[in-house]
Amino acid sequence: MAGVMDSVNQRTQLVGQNRLELLLFRLDGPQLYGINVFKVREVLQCPKLTVMPKSHPVVCGVASIRGATIPILDLAMATGSGALKDQSSPFVIITEYNTKTQGFLVGAVERIVNMNWEEIHPPPKGTGRDHYLTAVTRLDNQLVEIIDVEKILSEVSPSSESISQGVVDVDTHTKAVSLRVLTVDDSSVARKQVSRCLQTVGVEVVSLNDGRQALEYLRKLVDEGKDPSEEFLMMISDIEMPEMDGYTLTSEIRSDPRMQNLHIILHTSLSGVFNQAMVKKVGANDFLAKFRPDDLASRVVDRIKEADHS
Known part of the structure; x- marks a missing residue:
């Protein structure tokens, strides 16, 4: 238990400092890619795979790892580059996104680097809408591409975006129409998912792309004399974002008396192991795992009822 707590304490030192750790890897060529270490459970040589009939073409098979059956996705194929060509000694990066575990087949794994989110930038304008990048950075004069894994997973295994009957009652929906929610997320897929869910609840949605912009x-x-807590029912923010992450955004809001009363939910695909410690440290009101429409809608409904009684 002491070891686990040491790990929690070590990781939470990065919280609010706008820093992250990236695991660097390659697919077929020299291009470097990065993935947030928080998402990574382990890295191993590719085990024996069992091909599953009628599975998505991107899924190379499933592997039995530590007693669990885990789907393995060919990351090169998933990003439109064709199947990984050199499969002589590939690696698998086991990750957890949105409470689901999957492995990504890659050509080589390099090292872990500690970076500042200010060094991570949105994809260059002009790259179009069909790319699979959520951000880019430079390391040793080399471009590092950070893949929009949420987009890949939404294509391979789409999650339901509908809200169950009874989550939003007629009275709450009526009150929601006059309210606004601010959402912040760098993934276009996540922004659309959240917006559709909130619009079903009835609130108006203002969507922004990263913490700096928010x-x-x-x-x-506030410079115009407005109180964000009166302008918005709540802010729902992603954690991993270029320029400024959700933790730092929350810390900055809480440190400004003019907007510190804004209700903040961190909406994250990160593993839940460290979330409680992180949420407490930065002063967010709550966190929520992506993407569960009923849970998200319920949080908004609860907030509407709280605001109605305040």
Whole structure:
């Protein structure tokens, strides 16, 4: 238990400092890719795979790892580059996204680097809408591409976006129409998922792409004499974002008396192991795993009822 707590404490030191650790890897060529270490459970040589009939073409098979059956996705194929060519000694990166575990087949794994989110930037404009990048950075004069894994997973195994009957009652929906929710997420897929869910609840949605943009937007509001907690029912923010992560965004909001009362939910695909410690440290009201429409809608409904009684 002491070892687990040491790990929690070590990782939470990065929280609110706008820092992250990236695991660097390659597919077929020299191009470097990165994935947040928080998402990684382990890295291993590719085990024996069992091909599953009628599975998605991107799924190379399933592997039995530590007693669990885990789907293995060919990351090169998933991003439109064709199947991994060199499969003589591939690696598998076992990850957890949105409470689901899957492995990504890659050509080589390099090392872990500690970076600042300010060094991570959105994909260059002009790359179109069909790319699979969520961000880019430079390391030793080499471009590192960070893949939008949520987009890949939404294509391979789409999650339901519908809200169950009874989650939103007529009275709450009526009250929701006059309310607004601010959402912040760098993934276009996640932004659309959240917006559709919230619009079903009935609230108006204002969507922004990263923490820096959100902080500037909120600061402009308060400079105009407006209170964000009165303008918005709540802010629902992703954690991993270029320029400024959700932890730092939350810390900045809480440190400004003019907007510190804004209700904040961190909406994350990160593993839940460290979330409680992180949420407490930065002062968020709650966290929620992506993407569970009923849970998200319920949080908004609860907030509407709280606001109605305040």
